[in-house]
Amino acid sequence: MLARPGLVSFDYVRARTPGEVVQLLAEHGADARLMMGGTDLLVRIRDGAVRPRLVVDLKHLPGMRDILYQQQAGLTVGAAVTMNQLARHPAVVAHYPLLAQAANSVASYPLRNRATIGGNLCNASPCADTAPPSYVLAGRIVVHGSAGEQEVAIADFFRGPGQTVLQPGQFVTAIRFPPSPAAASGRYLKLGRNKAGDLAIVSVAVLGFPDASAPSGYRFRIALGAVAPVVLRVPAAEEWLAHHPPGAETFARAADLAAAAASPIDDVRASADYRRAMVRTLTRRGLNAVADTIAAPTGSA
């Protein structure tokens, strides 16, 4: 049915404690929807795709909008931290610039004032911009539910497009990132159909760092967005890079392996063929860019 303008009415609760959220979800079940920035939920309500009776706003729970950084523990990003907040936070810019790049690439500036990292991940869109960096940065999702808090590795969080492991009554309060490997460098590259606002047709996150245990002296992590039902790591390419000296040829081969691993679809926005070809191009560009900025291993000339 065609969308209709204007929002239908619903009840709105600004939750103050996690316990309140658990209770509201238990009471209202499928009639309740959780909201942070609302950039996705409100559009879907307007279009009639979801019809909640109750919208529970999580933004004001304690810690939800905080960014904490400690050298030993790493980074904890509250789920309701906005993209603009993330992109500008000094600790994120200094220690996790890859995450800042991805956050800064989401939609447009006004949307980045509202859109949150938690919402971006919980929607489980294969083209979510913060997902590929979260994979290569080994992010862990902090899930709150009736049984208290638990952590889920990002790679175990997504089940498919729009699907996560979250059970009814559970919600995400934060994303934790371990300390970035020493001397790491990262790059997030994406293609959209226009230069502001479009979802990614293809996105690639590359993280590289010196590692004496790797035969090549370096390890790279590669995650692909929008070319499979969930974000895809590319072990074959990562393995290749660990075993071959960094350089144009090695990177080109790794990019081929990444393209081979992708399983994109044809849709209104791009063909599968183009997406696959662009995985190759962006992976190669990402690897080259990382290689240009990565620190040489200690002791090398």
Place this chain on the structure above:
Amino acid sequence: MPESIVGQSVGRVDARAKVTGAAQFPGDLVLPGMLHGKILFAGRPHARVLGVDAAAALAVPGVVAVLTAADVPVNEYGLQTADQPVLCGPGSSRPGADVVRWEGDHVAVVVAESAEAAARGRDLVRVEYEGLPLLTDPFAALEPGALLLHPHKPASEIHPELNVPGNLLSHHQLRKGDVAAAWAEADVIVEAEYRTPSQEHAYLQPEAGLAYIDEEGRVTVAVAGQWTWEDQRQIAHALDVPPEAVRVIYPAIGGAFGGREDMSLQIVLALAAWKLRRPVKIIWSRQESIVGHCKRHPMWFQCRWGARRDGKLVAAQVRVVADGGAYCYTTNKVLGNTTVTCTGPYEIPNVWVDVDGVYTNNPPFGAFRGFGAPQGIFAAEMQMNKLARALGMDPVEVRLKNLLRDESLTAMGTPLPGGVSLVEVTARCAEAAGWRKTLSGWARPLCPPRPETPHLRRGIGLAVALKNIGFSFGYQENCWAKIELQGEREIERATVYLGAAEVGQGSHTAIQQMAAEALGLRREYVQLVMSDTATSPGSSGSVSASRMTFMAGNAVRGAAESALRLWQAEERPAVAEYVYLAPPTTPFDPETGHGVPNFAYGYVAEAVEVEVDVETGELHLLRVVCANDVGKAVNPRMVEGQIEGGIAQAVGWAVMENLVTEGGRVRSDRLSTYLIPSALDVPGQIDAVIVEHPDPRGPWGVRGMGEMPFIPLAPALVAAVHDATGIWFDELPLTPERIVSGLTGKGTETRRP
């Protein structure tokens, strides 16, 4: 006499209200006791409606009425020909009105106390359909024996000279000289097929309106449109009442671009208010808007052009097929312009042109900024740029050898009226874009390769266009205006009445400037009463075809002269009406196409500098130079605004906008799937070169310019991409994906649907 007001960049009359939010758009209007309507679209492109069961809808609390085909007194409408049912279904007063021919056809309107109840009711209307075969390919629709989409409405009603059965909706042809014999004179022949895509208007404000019975008992529709008088005529026809019983008002309008030239929800709104005697409001969502109104015509071109070694064109043969979609809308007029423009702004001794418009089950295709000229000029300028390459000549140089001058004979066998400045706009554009005049002729600027970024290649391209001003081809263009002067010894206030629609282009401001100039008054003394058939009963014509400033300026000048004469004769108030009649034109001769199709033209040249990422196919538009002969810039800043806006919209058509249809249904029906350019996608630099070569028949020399900057952008851009990459792209939009497949040698052929 104060300093001339025409020519000054004064502030817009509507700026404050629009910036502060005080301006009332149709969707903002509220009346006590107002009902809300929702229209049930067919949602299928071809079917016969066997029955409509409204019982469940009427049972929804708050639903007041469900109107269907049987409720429409004269169940047909249309700007050029009344071939579209107001509501599709059985019991219609017109034959064939029980058939839906596109997914956006209206089947019922549900009216309720709230928008929510109306929507619930609409979802519960049960319609029984008998599916009919789909015809979405215009070439298949032209085949002999193809299923007839309008058996009750032969195209001969639109084109009396056209006596062909079938789905052919319009046909134009030009015959000049002897093309077959001329090929022998050509040293170079370029043959190609081109495909130009559809385009969605994507105006800021989706369709909305409020209908009510006014204090004088008129059924009144406040809506966004382009021609109050014509909306009034069509509503009155469908309701079977005299036009005076209908009133049409345009409050603030959030863009139109031709998409509001044909009607959308006007008649349904009027019908509901007329039947129920209560105010009724309808607001369309973006999705309803994209599905529910017409689009730019997709077209296919087969071109064969020949030139001598010295660059002179000897012959052009062009065959065009345009998808007209489910209903006529303005197809016949749009294709008249394609006919005029598809051989470009050139004098060619031998011309053969055939242009067909075809009915299909696709969305109706109609007016959109440029009105058939962007498509025609795309094909012509692609041919010209390819000929320049084939001849080894500079693209400016080869054009200067062929551009139409004052005395040149067009493909219609007659010269262009009003002074032809094509050579001047081309030279001004080329100079501003960096071309140099050397001893051996014009030489384009070089884009040296940059070894540090081998995947980024730069190029520059140029194209030239002409376009008519006004609706013509024998139609007597006209514009009504009234001026009332009040005061005692001095004029204290002048009130201008006119039907012109302010669609964002600035016409109200220009009209105020011209009225002040004609009356010798300061602008502050001139009050405008616009866009209401109750106060402007005459027709001021459509806000389209770049005609409003030309036509309204002449009308206001005529009314001002008469009003001032009455003022001198001591009449208080001094009131004068005036109807400006444009110089007469003629229809195309059915055999040769010869005649004087238009009374005025505008001329424009554009140069585009582009950077192509040859690995991803992304385009970066670095700079666009636009030299546009506007005759006289009434308000130079608004002219620049039109140039920038027209270019932005043309960039969308050329590189990005992609109307995806499947089985006649639009799949890209949201702005998240149908992308238009963002602020970061428009060219980094736009240099407007305003050329003022006055048209002696235009007011103060005005030509008209709203469409011109759109027209040459696409072929100039494709030429720039060719300059950068060595590859010609014959099909738009130039998406990154299309560029990559072109560069890798895959899929450069022009597709038929």
